[in-house]
Amino acid sequence: MSRTVVLRAGPLSTRFPLRPAVVRLVLLVTVVALAAYALTLGRAAITVPDVLAVLSGEETGTTRTVVLQWRLPRIVAAALFGAALGVSGAVFQSLTRNPLGSPDIIGFNSGAFTGVVAALLLGATGYAALTAGALLGGIATAALVYALAWRRGLNGFRFVIVGIAAGAFLASLNTWFSVRADVDIALRAAVWGAGTLALADWTTLAVTAGLLAAVAIALPLAQRRLTHLELGDATAASLGVPVERTKALLVLLGVLTTAVVTASAGPIAFVALAAPHIARRLTGRGESADLASAALVGSLLLLGSDMLAQHALDGVVLPVGAVTVSIGGAYLVWLLVVESRRA
Template structure:
């Protein structure tokens, strides 16, 4: 007769990528497997490659050596101006905004447990855009005011969606449906603000509303980078708890997690990431929708993960901005036009795939 086996501790494995455990002290820890690390590194290499191409191509082509020389201070004069003052802020902002959108998309798709639960679908992008438009056209203000307005608008729309969708907890499907309804109403408000504005302001708001990185300088790229890096710190701390919420509120509570408090914290961080991205580049669509699911397929995980989604978001937006710059050169398209085309194709594929299931 064999000896009885010892009972195993509470241990939940979410796919191959993350394992979350509860220790005796109630703290949470996570482990990322080798495939996830390799995928993240590969995506970072691709993003870096796209950035190098963006820095070397344009109306004034440069070599990789000239770009490196400008970055290290060896090159001076026109080369340094082109690389450091003109091209680098835009390339950096594309990566930063892509990271913010990818991470935010992972948060809301995890909370709603729905691949359609991204901030551009459930209205948080639109709410941030509404807040920014109010500052631009009604109150008046610079970059700081627009950022604050986008943050207030995004959080306000999130609170409204959360309140209307709450029925003894938040159901993912209800959250998505309510978010789509709020997004439609806010889109009408945005259209009214633009129609009633003067012609110059309306044209600027319409171009910005398409999602654009044209004319980016360090005045936008620097603060946005700092804000996104700061927001990724609480995001990293909340990531293990986010995966526990995917098991359901009852299971998460049994493992010592305060479900509603954690969900609210995730919503605040996710909306803040969207607000920063919207304030500097406008409401760029479909990156937050596609990045988490594409990264999930590469990592082969059971749930969406923040780091791969953020890296995929950087790749998608950097590549889309490069296409927007060079496709009809010297005319530059808003990057949102490219992401809508790519994201629309992805959404059609996703809907067809889900319907076949």
């Protein structure tokens, strides 16, 4: 199989990399198939034909309620949030040129969660207020880390180190808030802090999808700018890219993406770390960022993790964050071993 296809239209031609396109198609089909299978799992026995009947409008009874109101929102949330985390991780790993450059490692998840906890302490109860708190917390953390890491430009290694320190401080602050808060607020914060998709519903998803759609509009431009930055700051500048302003905007894009997910489901760890690595290995792109593939891998990881969280232990439903931490911890150890051997 040729790695590159050349498409021609008269005097115009373009090179089309075939392997990434095939990988994305396979990932998309796998995500859809896994989502369809997830709809059949649960105490209520539902088959694939039942699901198809519901989606086509032929089924209007209890099965329709179970599929459309109970199971489908959570599955859509897993796919959507996983894609968002995958994109965010790819952006930060490309910007920092560091395999550990992920929003959950460098503290932005903790910052967004701090914003949610602060909103709860101020008496917020609605989704809009919690989303605003997460966005403000994430952006404030990013601004602080960016300022502390700035030395005549953004240095990726310094950015990661400062972010890890900021994340550790904010995690401690979140724990202190939970200890000092009223029991009801502490319980709500604990639910968010574990990372869960149990609260997903169509109203929340509509708002989240709208916010993420606005971010998605910028992804083609972000992919192009990331490709330029990967050539080096000097080369990117020679191509007309405003390097530091572009980095700041990409940081904002990644923070907004992860903050929206945190507001809806809490700080879900390690999906943003693992998805870009897996995507690069599958597509053969080496160290280059591939936002579309990272998004699909993120969807697959979070959807699979949530299925394990709900059905791996009979009669026990775990927070999806507990599953991603367990899987991600093993992946992180493997990644550190691989990177140490390269050094």
